Structure formats: C-alpha cells, structure tokens
Amino acid sequence: EAQVTQNPRYLITVTGKKLTVTCSQNMNHEYMSWYRQDPGLGLRQIYYSMNVEVTDKGDVPEGYKVSRKEKRNFPLILESPSPNQTSLYFCASSWTGTAYGYTFGSGTRLTVV
C-alpha cells in the first residue's frame, strides 16, 4: 500500500531533550515536506526536500532540523524542544510538481512540557 509512515504517533517530552520524528514513504517520491498544524493557523511548512541531500527552509523553520540521506526517509529533528513546539506534525511526499497533490502521513502529536 502506498503510504507515508510517521513515528511516533504521540510523544510527550521535556524541554531541551533532543528528539527525532521519523518519516518514510514507499512511493519513490522526490519531494518531501514537514508541516505543523496549530488551531486556527492551518498547516505551515517547516522544511522541505526536493531530493536526496537537497533540503530548504519553509515558513517556520526555527528550532527544527532535517536531513535527507535516502530518498524514502525525511526525519524531523528537534535539538532542544521548547513548549511552543507543542503541535501536530505532518510529513508529506509528492512527485516533483505539486499538481500531483501530496500524500500525508497520519501525524505526530508532540507535547513539550
């Protein structure tokens, strides 16, 4: 089944403790992206990747890092999480060319206390 898989689904952590949210897709998509969803704000792009070893900042990159060493994986790294990063996070992938639409993961609900 074609899908984007995120892990974990739920995570509660403490301020400053480094964490990684994994994202993997099995569709051989070139393009991958991370979004955060906050009430009343819709989805905002954090980082994106056009292909292996090619990443760039989205609208809200502060406090996040990403890497793209393999085509299928695009982990999101929070080096020192803070409470304002409490949010619902989505990974998405697509063929290059956004007219194809994006496939989204099921989301990771992160709480930083």
Place this chain on the structure above:
Amino acid sequence: AQSVTQLDSHVSVSEGTPVLLRCNYSSSYSPSLFWYVQHPNKGLQLLLKYTSAATLVKGINGFEAEFKKSETSFHLTKPSAHMSDAAEYFCVVSEGEGGGADGLTFGKGTHLIIQP
C-alpha cells in the same frame, strides 16, 4: 506570492442537505488548487484537485468544486451531506510546478458539522 482564504471557520448543515464550503485564493500565476479533508485523529486526504483542465472538478465521496478565475474562488460543494462528512476541510493553493517554500499554501480550515 500566493494566499488562500476560507471564508467560514465553521459550517453546520443537516444531514441530507447541500454543503457549501467557500474558498478564495490569490495567485500571481496559474495556480493548482486542492481540497483536503481531515477526519478526527487522521491525516489529510486529497478530495479533489484543479490543475488547469476542466473548471468543474469532481472528487471522492460526491464532492465537487468549481474553479472561477474571475471570482478567484474554488468553492467545495456536495448535494447531500452525510454524517461521515463531518471533518475539517482545507483549501490549498500552489503556484506552478515544483515543490518548495511556496509549494503549498493552506487555508486555516473549515470545520464541517453535520446535524442529524
């Protein structure tokens, strides 16, 4: 630069009555437009997309949307609401080819409530 405005944060309709979710966009180029649905505790699912072909686009679950360039609108409709349609709906605009920082711009969402 592109932007999208969903005109209603909440819409409530009775089961069996029509649904209208309104979306206006702003784009410097010929945009691609999408509607996504998010059911509680689920990811986003693509309902339909417009990519400069037919202006009336049919999607899954009986939804359709009409691209009106003169009105810069892309409203989502369904003739008869079902209880399973209760969800959050996002209108999304994208300019041209290629992903990137302007790959997708999301509206703030419309929460659709279906009354029995």
